[in-house]
Amino acid sequence: MFNKPALKGAIALAAFACVAWPHMASAQNSAQVPAKGSANEAATELVLAQGADPLGFNPTRFSAPNTSYLHQLYDTLVEIGPDGQPRPSLAESWERSADGLSVTFKLRPAKFHSGRPLTAQDVVYSVRYHLDPANAANLLARLSAVKDVEALDDRTVKLTLSSLAPGLYDLLSALFILDEKAVVNMAQQDAGSGPFIMKSWTPGVSYTMERFADHWSNDRTKPDRITVRIVPDDAAGAALLQTRAVDVLYTAGPLALAQLKDAAGTKIERIKRAPRSHYLALNTSRAPLDNKLVRQAISHAINRDMIASVVYNDFAAPSCQPWAESHWAYAPAVDKLCGYDLEKAKALMKESGVGPFTMTVNTSTDSYAPGSVDTAQILKEDLAALGITLNIATYEPAKARELILGANFDMLLHNYIEGGNDPQFIIPSAIYGPTKGRTKFTSPAFEALVEKAGKTLDLNERKAIYADISKLIADEAFMLPFAHEFRPIPMIDAVKNFEMDGSGFSQLQQVDVTR
Numbered sequence: 291m292f293n294k295p296a297l298k299g300a301i302a303l304a305a306f307a308c309v310a311w312p313h314m315a316s317a318q319n320s321a322q323v324p325a326k327g328s329a330n331e332a333a334t335e336l337v338l339a340q341g342a343d344p345l346g347f348n349p350t351r352f353s354a355p356n357t358s359y360l361h362q363l364y365d366t367l368v369e370i371g372p373d374g375q376p377r378p379s380l381a382e383s384w385e386r387s388a389d390g391l392s393v394t395f396k397l398r399p400a401k402f403h404s405g406r407p408l409t410a411q412d413v414v415y416s417v418r419y420h421l422d423p424a425n426a427a428n429l430l431a432r433l434s435a436v437k438d439v440e441a442l443d444d445r446t447v448k449l450t451l452s453s454l455a456p457g458l459y460d461l462l463s464a465l466f467i468l469d470e471k472a473v474v475n476m477a478q479q480d481a482g483s484g485p486f487i488m489k490s491w492t493p494g495v496s497y498t499m500e501r502f503a504d505h506w507s508n509d510r511t512k513p514d515r516i517t518v519r520i521v522p523d524d525a526a527g528a529a530l531l532q533t534r535a536v537d538v539l540y541t542a543g544p545l546a547l548a549q550l551k552d553a554a555g556t557k558i559e560r561i562k563r564a565p566r567s568h569y570l571a572l573n574t575s576r577a578p579l580d581n582k583l584v585r586q587a588i589s590h591a592i593n594r595d596m597i598a599s600v601v602y603n604d605f606a607a608p609s610c611q612p613w614a615e616s617h618w619a620y621a622p623a624v625d626k627l628c629g630y631d632l633e634k635a636k637a638l639m640k641e642s643g644v645g646p647f648t649m650t651v652n653t654s655t656d657s658y659a660p661g662s663v664d665t666a667q668i669l670k671e672d673l674a675a676l677g678i679t680l681n682i683a684t685y686e687p688a689k690a691r692e693l694i695l696g697a698n699f700d701m702l703l704h705n706y707i708e709g710g711n712d713p714q715f716i717i718p719s720a721i722y723g724p725t726k727g728r729t730k731f732t733s734p735a736f737e738a739l740v741e742k743a744g745k746t747l748d749l750n751e752r753k754a755i756y757a758d759i760s761k762l763i764a765d766e767a768f769m770l771p772f773a774h775e776f777r778p779i780p781m782i783d784a785v786k787n788f789e790m791d792g793s794g795f796s797q798l799q800q801v802d803v804t805r
Contacts, residue, residue, distance in 0.1 A: 336513040336785075336803050339521040339530055340540040341657030342687055343493050348476040349466035350420055350427035352793070353691055354658055357707065358518050358540055360795045362499050363403075364466035364482035367395055367413065368459055370711075370792055372563070376459035380408070380467060380483075390454045390747070397445040401504045402469040403480065403487045410441035416468045417449075426695055431719045431726055432461055435744065453744045456752065457712030464708070464715075464793050485511045485799045494520055511799050512787075522657065525549065531556055531780055537803050538788065539780040540796070543656045544603040544664075550780045557783055560605065560776040564794035565614040567709045568597075568606070568661065569721075570651075570669070570770040571702040575730040579649075579700065583642035585767035589628050590635040591672040598773045600668070601661040606775035611760040612709065612716055614774035618749070619713045621757035627764045632675055639676045646677035651701040652694075658687035662703035665772075669703075697728040707794030709774065713756050714744060715793075722769055731768035 342355040349356070349364045367381040381395040400408040417439040420427040435455035440448050451458070472481035480488040485507060486499035496519045501511045519536060521527045524543035528550050530536045539546060542558075550556050570592065572579045579585060594608035610628030613619050651669070653662035663684055670680040680701075685693065693699055708715050717740055720728050724737045739762065743755045763769055781788060786802040 333514040334512065334803065335515040335517060336538070336798060336801055337536045338516070338518045338538045338540045339527045339536040340518060341520070341522050341524075341527070341543075342541075342655065343520055344497065344518075345688060345691065346477045347480045347488060348473075349468070349480075349482065350425060350429065351691075352428040352464075352707070352795075353687060354541065354660075354707065355687065357793075357795045359480070359486075359488075359497075359499065360466060361484065361791070361797050362486040362516060362799070363480040363484045363488060364468075365400065365408075365484050366464065366466055367462045370460060370463045374792075376463070379463075380413075390451075392448060392450045393458070394442070394446060394448045397447065398506055399445075400483055400506050402472070402483045403502060404469055404472055405504075406469065406471065408467065408469075408483050409444045410447040411444075412467060412470065413447045414439050414441050415470045416465065419468055419473070420465060428719075429461065429465060431723055432457075432715060433465075434718060454747055455714065455744065456747055457714030460711035460715050460792060463791060464711075464795070486516060489515075496520060507799070512802055513798065516798055522655075524656065528553075528780070531782065534782060537782050537785050541657055541660070542778060542780050543660060544601065546780065547603050547605065547778055555783055556780055558778045558780045559788060560778050561790045561794075562616055562776050563792055564707060564710045564777060564790040565616070565774045566660070566705050566707050566777050566794060567612065567614070567771055568602075568665070568703070568705045568773045568775065570772060571699070571704065571729050572768055572770070573697065573700055573702075573729055574768050575697075576700055578642070578644045578647060581642050581644060582766060583638050584644050586765075587635040587638035587642065587676055588673065588678075589764070589767040589770050590631045590638065591669070591676055592628075592770060592772050593630045593668060593672060594628070594772045595630065597661075597665050597668055601664045602773060602775050603778075605778045606773040608773050610764050610771055612722065612763065612769075612771055613713065613760075614709060614776070617709070617713075619753060619756040619760075621753075621760050624757070624760045624764055627761070628770075632672065635672075635676055646679070648679040648681065649700040650681040650683050651703055652690065652699045653682060653684045653703050654687060654690035655684070658690055659704050660775075662705075665703055694728065697730065702728075705775075707777075708792070710792030710794070713752075713759075717743070717756075717759060722763065727769075729768040731766060733762075733766070736762055736766070 344355045345353050365380045368376040369379045371377045382398045384395045386393045420429045435451050435453045437452045438450040469481040485505045487502045489498045489500045491497035499516045524545045527539045528546035531539050598606040598608040611624045651666050653666050666682045673680050724740045739759050784804045787800045789797040
């Protein structure tokens with residue numbers, strides 16, 4: 291019933307035929323990339339394929355199709371190194387006050403793509419832009435600890451905090467600095483200062499970024515050009531990679547992974563630093579999902595093992611807590627609280643006193659919510675055993691995001707890609723949020739635990755607090771994580787140094803590729 295590879299494999303050949311000719315056009319364009327060095331030096335182009343167009347070029351929106359350009363077009367104050375520690379980016383150095391409640395950053399000389407010098411006032415503007423609810427920035431709820439931001443001079447900026455904010459540097463590594471004079475055009479053009487500048491975008495076809503010669507680290511930039519091709523069909527993307535028409539398949543579904551598993555000249559890298567965490571969210575403001583016993587019954591009706599194996603092709607680990615097993619906050623005991631048990635689920639439904647009912651689960655395309663439609667099909671069969679009729683609604687990315695931001699759903703199958711960061715990056719956000727979360731769940735105990743977690747930098751204390759938070763989330767069952775996917779990224783063997791940060795945003799400046 292769930293043998294998707296066989297089903298989708300039937301369309302692979304046809305899909306290849308549809309995309310082979312566009313590849314030839316891409317190869318011709320590649321030959322025209324201007325050389326960066328001597329006349330004999332070949333220019334380099336990195337070509338990615340992803341399933342959907344970016345939702346504009348506003349870096350405050352972390353939708354999956356946008357993550358291919360964030361670190362390329364925009365800079366941040368700091369980056370997080372492979373060791374999990376902050377390292378300089380736009381900020382050359384920083385100093386934290388003795389009480390830990392303020393941090394002063396010294397900026398390096400830098401320019402926006404417009405040619406305008408980047409100053410401390412631009413950092414102030416960018417932080418306030420993220421804090422404006424009208425801009426619907428993904429970081430809004432996570433910035434609650436930022437009390438004030440001020441420019442002390444052109445190259446010095448000070449952040450004042452209301453708490454110790456243990457995840458501050460992870461947060462700043464995802465806060466992209468904006469050119470105030472250019473934000474009005476972000477639907478079509480970037481407003482950044484990153485190592486690449488936006489050159490062209492043909493919706494539904496591709497967008498292209500070229501190296502920014504005035505970037506402060508231009509001497510470390512490897513590709514001269516990055517082209518991102520839009521290839522909605524999974525099998526077509528795999529075919530393009532096998533014929534070297536693209537170098538990296540940035541969004542790969544189960545069929546592509548099966549097709550490329552042993553393909554000559556290609557490899558599949560799993561970025562363990564950046565898991566993609568899949569979840570079912572239940573809107574607790576809508577009856578009968580306001581009933582804890584009903585939510586617990588649904589949790590025990592999720593066959594996490596089957597979903598991880600069938601939908602995510604064994605590239606995911608089943609779980610019911612917010613972070614993956616590789617994260618320091620992972621608590622093994624919590625995963626014993628959510629086993630697949632239909633008899634227990636039926637008993638909980640009976641105890642709840644709730645009779646049969648109908649609900650809708652929101653899903654989206656694989657480019658935005660990978661595997662959500664297939665997961666919904668599996669869930670539908672198991673929930674039927676509890677007397678729950680599940681309607682499946684599938685939306686295009688822009689509409690799906692609008693419904694998520696407005697908390698306009700009964701149930702929602704989606705994912706987040708920032709789970710490699712400090713837990714404070716995820717828990718206070720609208721994903722789980724104890725006061726303004728999209729599931730509308732809150733409780734004094736939950737609020738107290740989250741507040742407690744923000745008041746200490748001691749790792750052992752924080753491990754114990756987040757174990758309690760994970761246990762509470764599993765027990766209250768308002769957010770039901772079910773699998774952490776270590777994102778498989780297919781690419782040709784010649785691609786080296788492909789990296790992602792803890793937020794799952796690609797870092798392409800130092801990628802080497804030789805065709």
